[in-house]
Amino acid sequence: xxxxxxxxxxxxxxxxxxxxxxxxxxxxxxxxxxxxxxxxxxxxxxxxxxxxxxxxxxxxxxxxxxxxxxxxxxxxxxxxxxxxxxxxxxxxxxxxxxxxxxxxxxxxxxxxxxxxxxxxxxxxxxxxxxxxxxxxxxxxxxxxxxxxxxxxxxxxxxxxxxxxxxxxxxxxxxxxxxxxxxxxxxxxxxxxxxxxxxxxxxxxxxxxxxxxxxxxxxxxxxxxxxxxxxxxxxxxxxxxxxxxxxxxxxxxxxxxxxxxxxxxxxxxxxxxxxxxxxxxxxxxxxxxxxxxxxxxxxxxxxxxxxxxxxxxxxxxxxxxxxxxxxxxx
Numbered sequence: 001x002x003x004x005x006x007x008x009x010x011x012x013x014x015x016x017x018x019x020x021x022x023x024x025x026x027x028x029x030x031x032x033x034x035x036x037x038x039x040x041x042x043x044x045x046x047x048x049x050x051x052x053x054x055x056x057x058x059x060x061x062x063x064x065x066x067x068x069x070x071x072x073x074x075x076x077x078x079x080x081x082x083x084x085x086x087x088x089x090x091x092x093x094x095x096x097x098x099x100x101x102x103x104x105x106x107x108x109x110x111x112x113x114x115x116x117x118x119x120x121x122x123x124x125x126x127x128x129x130x131x132x133x134x135x136x137x138x139x140x141x142x143x144x145x146x147x148x149x150x151x152x153x154x155x156x157x158x159x160x161x162x163x164x165x166x167x168x169x170x171x172x173x174x175x176x177x178x179x180x181x182x183x184x185x186x187x188x189x190x191x192x193x194x195x196x197x198x199x200x201x202x203x204x205x206x207x208x209x210x211x212x213x214x215x216x217x218x219x220x221x222x223x224x225x226x227x228x229x230x231x232x233x234x235x236x237x238x239x240x241x242x243x244x245x246x247x248x249x250x251x252x253x254x255x256x257x258x259x260x261x262x263x264x265x266x267x268x269x270x271x272x273x274x275x276x277x278x279x280x281x282x283x284x285x286x287x288x289x290x291x292x293x294x295x296x297x298x299x300x301x302x303x304x305x306x307x308x309x310x311x312x313x314x315x316x317x318x319x320x321x322x323x324x325x326x327x328x329x
Contacts, residue, residue, distance in 0.1 A: 008055075008058035008059065008312065008316065009057075009058045009059070009060065009061055009062060010058070010062075011054065011057070011058060012033045012034065012057050012058070012062045013033065014031035014032055014033045014069075015032060015033060015036070016031065016032045017029070017030060017031035017032070018030060019077075019078075019079070020100075020103060020104055020107055022073070022096075022099070022100045022103050022104075023091075024088075024091035024096070025080065025088075025091075026073050026074075026078065026079070026080070026091065026092075026100075027078060027079045028070055028071065028072070028073065028078045028100050028104065029070060029071045029076060029077035029078045029079075030068060030069065030070040030071075030104055030108075031068070031069050031070075032066060032067065032068050032069075032108070033057050033062065033067050033069075034057075034060060034061075034062040034063075034064075034065045034066050034067045035062060035063055035064065035065065035066055036066055037066070038062075038063070038064050038065045038066040038067075039064060039065050039066065039114065039137075039322075039323050040065075040066050040068065040108075040110045040111075040112070040113035040114070040137075041060060041065050041066065041067050041068065041113055041114040041115070041116060041319075042068045042069075042070075042101065042104075042105075042113050042114070042115050042116070043056040043057075043067065043068065043069040043070075043116050043117075043121075044101075044115055044116065044117035044121035044122075044124050044125045044128075045069075045071070045072065045076075045117075045118075045120075045121050046117075046118050046119030046120040046121045046122075046143070047072070047075065047119070047120045047121075047238060047241060047242060048072060048075075048097075048120045048124075048241050048242060048245050049072070049074065049075045049082060049237050049238040049239075049240070049241030049242055049245075050075065050076075050120075050234075050238055051071045051072075051075040051076025051077070051234065051237075052069045052070060052071055052076055056069060056116065057069065059116065059312075059315055059316055059319050060319055061319075061320065061323060061325065064323040064325060065319075065323060066110075068104070068108060068110075068113070070100075070101075070104060072097055072100070072124075073091070073092045073096060073097060073100065074087060074089070074092050074237060074240075074241055075234075075237045075238065075241060081233070081237055082236070082237035082240045082241050083232075083233045083234075083236040083237040083240070085196070085197075085198070085200075085203065089196075089240070089241075089244050092241065092244065093245075093248070093251050094123075094124065094127055094245070094250050094251045094252060095251060097124055097128075098124070098127055098128050098131050098132075101124075101128050102128075102132060102135070105135060111135075112134065112135045112136060112137050113135070113136065113137060114136075114137050114138045114139070114140065114319070114322055115128065115129065115136060115138075115139050115140070116140045116141075116142075116315070116319065117139075117140075117141055117142075118141070118142040118143045118307075119142075119143045119145055119279075119280065119305065120145060120147065120245075121141075122141040122142065122143065122144045122145050122146075123145050123146055123147040123250065123252075123257065125139055125141060126139070126141070126146065126257045126288075127252065127257060129263075129264055129267065130257065130260045130261075130263045130264065133263050133264060133265075133267060136264075136267050137267070137322070138267065138268045138269065138270075138322040139264075139267060139268075139269040139270070139295075140269070140270045140272070140315060140318045140319055140322070141269065141270070141271050141272070141285075142271075142272040142273070142307065142311060142314075142315055143272075143273065143274070143277060143279075143280055143305050143306075143307065144271050144272075144273050144280065144284055144285035144288060145280045145284060146252075146255075146256075146257040146258055146284050146288065147245075147246075147249070147250040147252060147257075148249070148252070148254050148255050148256075148257075148258075148284075149185075149249050149254055151280060151284060152184055152185075152188070152246050152249065153183070153184040153185075154280075154281065155184075155217065155279055155280070156170075156184040156187055156188055156213075156246070157182075157183065157184040157187070158184075159217050159278060159279070162217075162278060163216045163217060166212070166213055166216035166217070167213070169209065169212065169213070170187070170209060170210070170212070170213035170216075171187065172209075173191070173205070173206060173209030173210070174187060174190035174191055174194065174206075176190055177190050185247065188243050188246045188247045189243075189247045191206050191209075191210055191239070191243045192240075192243035192244055192247045194206035195207070195236075195239055195240040195243055195244075196240075203236060203240075204232065204236070206239065207232075207235045207236050207238075207239040207240075208228070208235070210227075210239040210242070210243070211225075211227035211228045211230070211235055211238070211239065212227075212228055214226070214227040214279075215227050215228050217278050217279050217305075218278070218279045218304065218305045218306055219306070220304045220306055220308070223306060226306060257288075258284075258287055258288055258291050259291075261288065261291040261292040264292055264294065264295075265293075265294065266294060267294055268294050268295070268296075268322065269292060269294055269295030269296070270295070270296055270298065270314075270318035270321075270322075271285045271288060271289055271295050271296065271297040271298065272297075272298050272300065272311060272314045272315055272318065273285040273297065273298070273299055273300065273303075274299075274300045274302075274303030274304050274305060274307065274308075274311060275299055275300060275301050275302065275303065276302065276303065276304050277303070277304050277305040278304060278305065279304075279305040280305055282299065285297055285299075298314045298318075300314060
């Protein structure tokens with residue numbers, strides 16, 4: 001399909017969708033669009049807990065790709081939803097999500113696929129690829145994270161050096177943490193406890209305070225707030241899942257995903273990262289590119305974590321390239 005260089009492909013609707021029983025009482029929503037005989041690709045959304053949106057469909061040429069999108073456990077259209085305080089979070093971990101991706105691949109009869117993930121989706125894509133490298137043909141990772149403790153500490157404490165007034169408000173949201181200079185882990189754990197409260201007002205207040213902080217760090221001039229503008233149900237699930245994952249360092253060893261890049265040998269990768277990403281500094285993408293010879297890093301000079309036109313162009317170019325499509329300079 002022809003498109004102008006850098007432009008997204010036209011909107012496309014799924015031709016198939018369903019709910020996959022992945023165990024533990026969880027049903028994961030999935031959808032497929034594009035060419036049923038095309039190159040398989042999986043979209044891995046961020047968050048964790050953000051749910052997948054329609055826009056990633058337009059990163060793929062619908063004539064060349066068979067594109068699978070899914071909502072990770074507890075969010076989007078998957079059930080049970082984490083906004084429901086009775087939903088058991090014990091069965092929502094990185095290992096569970098990796099297993100879900102494998103079950104979805106087998107359910108759809110796909111031998112191997114390209115993974116397109118951003119932010120937390122980059123972490124989950126790396127974790128899946130290192131666990132099942134034979135099932136991955138390429139990786140396109142944008143807003144690269146590996147969710148190691150230093151990255152979590154930066155986002156929920158270190159970035160307060162740039163946004164001190166917003167961090168003071170975030171800190172004030174959990175007054176039970178009495179240390180005047182608390183660790184990120186202490187703050188996140190306190191928010192996670194509040195998201196398990198039986199009192200809906202406590203949960204709603206904690207979700208609101210968390211999302212105000214996320215927007216303070218990640219929102220960019222001229223863009224609407226990405227987190228506080230979400231429907232309440234989505235905010236509650238997002239914060240409950242985020243705080244649950246980050247309080248446990250995503251159940252990953254410190255530096256595990258960069259340490260184990262040897263498992264990605266022979267898998268081509270495109271790493272796309274904004275120079276001014278205040279939520280996930282460039283260091284992780286840089287270290288990952290140095291450890292993974294088959295990956296190419298593209299630094300977007302004026303972009304932040306939420307990207308922009310130049311980031312979109314780089315994502316489109318990488319995805320086109322991995323389909324064997326000529327890419328305009």
